[in-house]
Amino acid sequence: MITLIMAEDHQMLIDGVTSFFEFDEEIKIIGSVNNGEDLVKLVALKQPKVVITDIRMPKMDGIEATKRIKKQFPHVHVLTMTMFDQPEAIKQMLQAGAIGYILKNSGIKMLSKAILTVSKGEKFFDPNVAFNFLNDFIDDTITIGKSEKVVLSNREKEILLLIAEGKTSQEISENLFLAKSTIDTHRKNMIRKLELSSGSELVKYAIDMKYQF
Template identity: 45%
Template sequence: MIKILLADDHQMFIDGIKSIIEGEIGIAVIGEANNGVQVIKAVENQKPDVILMDIRMPVMDGVAATRYLSKHFPEIPILALSMFDQEEDVIEMLEAGAFGYIIKNTGKQELIAAINAVMSKQHYYSKSLSGKIEEWLKTMQHREQYTLTKREREIIILVAHGKSSQQIANNLKISKFTVDTHRKNIHQKLGIKSNTGLVKYVMENLTNN
């Protein structure tokens, strides 16, 4: 039985999701929360298998809650729920540690598929969003700006120290998908194709920073 915790500040939406899930064999809603603080308390008390997390909630939003839970309860996958499909929302949730991101108008079949996917530690994105993610990645890979972000600097230094993508993900409390995305961006920005080249770049440019 997959135990679900629902987090959303609109009770009507929670009730709607519950009505969808209730008739599904092997899945049960065991808890509800209306803000990030309540989510954390519910996780500590109820130990769900999967969290369906709204992004924009009062007191503590979904991004902050996801970041905390990914650090303290990394074994519990989080599936982001949102009315929005904006790039910054998606990337922010993935960097916080979410395993997937679906739009709230997603149908029952896709919702169940998403739950099963993240339960198996597989990333899942709404079908309507998958193409956009690819576009965003391509756009990021073809940037003409070569200044590394703070996160990219952290990752390139860890790469230079011989860390794998999974080790970096564990160290920074983000998903491996996010690490791999940053690594692609770093290679593209710097025009460096090998890890040896990245090590040389770190030695020449970042050792004193």
């Protein structure tokens, strides 16, 4: 059994992942926290096999938390799950001691594969991050996830940008000269495509991805 602790400042994402693995026979979530300080404390208390952590968190970010965890408990394997695909962010997490790095929009199947891989002490990388700077970290144990990148239509991207600006479905419908029911349908389709759990998760995703389209 792979014991797992998850650190993420959005509780809804934790709840979604926890729900998915609730009856999994290989992976068991034994704790979750919303900031880096509590992550270090909980790891010290429970010493899981794998830690999933975001980078940006309150009190202590994932980079510093990973450094402290790996210094005290080198046998604990750290998997980064974040929206940040910038080279510097990836480098800092790997230098801190993480051996896995996936993006939040990669899907639950890739997350499962990443957990299983890093639990064996092997490296796992999302295929949608740049690898031209990772030569120092790549070796025979590396696994590159199979790309399951979600492709949104131009209309969906347009709606997502308006969602990121805080507009309601009614406001978006008026802006795009479409029926409100059409906007609601697009919202539901994006939640399904992106494997999100709710409308509020879609809003968070829209804000995080606002400048990446």
